[in-house]
Amino acid sequence: MSEKNREGKRTARERLAVEREKQKTAEKRRRTLIVGASVVCVLGLAAVIGVVAANAGKDDPADSADGPVVAPSGANGDDNLAIPVGKANARSTLTIWEDFRCPACKSFEDAYRSTIHELTGSGELKVQYHLATIIDGNMGGSGSRKAANAAACAQDAGKFTAYHDVLYENQPQETDDAFAKDSKLIELAKKVDGLDTTTFRTCVEDGTHDTWVTKSAAAFSKGGFSGTPTVLLDGKNIYQDQTMTPAKLKQQVQEAN
Structure with a gap:
């Protein structure tokens, strides 16, 4: 080559x-x-x-309400944001922060409802209900706020406890904002004797207590609570107690009395 x-x-x-x-x-x-x-x-x-x-958990600004704060009849506590149930002189106080769209709140109510009714009926326990709208913030919609307003309207009529229970017994799926419809809330009022009146309907449709609900929701946000329900017995968070049962709650209340 x-x-x-x-x-x-x-x-x-x-x-x-x-x-x-x-x-x-x-x-x-x-x-x-x-x-x-x-x-x-x-x-x-x-x-x-x-x-x-x-x-997550923040209320939609579009769902907030403007105007004067109209507290429901008999509301008490800081800024009149609590709806009281039971005798005022009961020695034990159960404070409940809840949301009518919240599935965990329904589970708590289903498990503890009869025990709470028994203890408030006997005068051993009083309950302070605080209404939140956390699911409106998480899932969108306005059903939490509207249901809370309707419950406040029921409080005006002296029917809070019965209507409160009806709302949880008929709670829609978390993703279903059925409580946003006034017609649904009024329909459920028919399940409570004497609640479906012109006054109640007007209160629901006008959103009479919307601003009060918004203020209550703001108090929940500022309270540093981890979620709903938040359940405090004489200031102690019992919902976080893994061993808590309705029987244990009843025992603790009776021991305190």
Whole structure:
């Protein structure tokens, strides 16, 4: 083979080597861009999740109410934000923060309802009900606020406890904002003797206590509570007690008395 031919082959091999190196560099750059784009997507998703989490539980400003605060009849406590049930001189106090759209609140009510009724009826326990609207903030809608307003209207009529129980017994699915409809709340009032009156209907349809409900919801947010229901017996959080049962609640109340 002539020197000229050998030189030509060597030059061809060198060109091939250079081309392969270029391809490797291009492939490496492509992988880097793909990984970088993936990281950006993940960070973007994380940012979206962070925004959603930061806003979870916040009431929709569109669901807030303006105007004078009209507390329901007999409301007491700080800023008249509590609806009292039971005898005022009962030695034990159960404070309940709840939301009529909240499934966990329904579970608590279903389990403890009869015991609470028994203890309030015997004069051993009084209950301070505080109404929140956390599910409106989490799921959207206005059913929490509207149901709370309707319950306050029932309090005006002296029918709070009965209507309160009816709302939980007929609670829709968490994603179903059925309580946002005045007609639904008025329909459920028919289950309580003497509640379905013109006065009650007007109170529900006009949102008489909407601003009071909004103020109560704000008090819940400022209270630093972890969620609904929040249940305090003489200031001690018993809902977080894994061993708590209706029988244990009754025992603690009776021991305090």
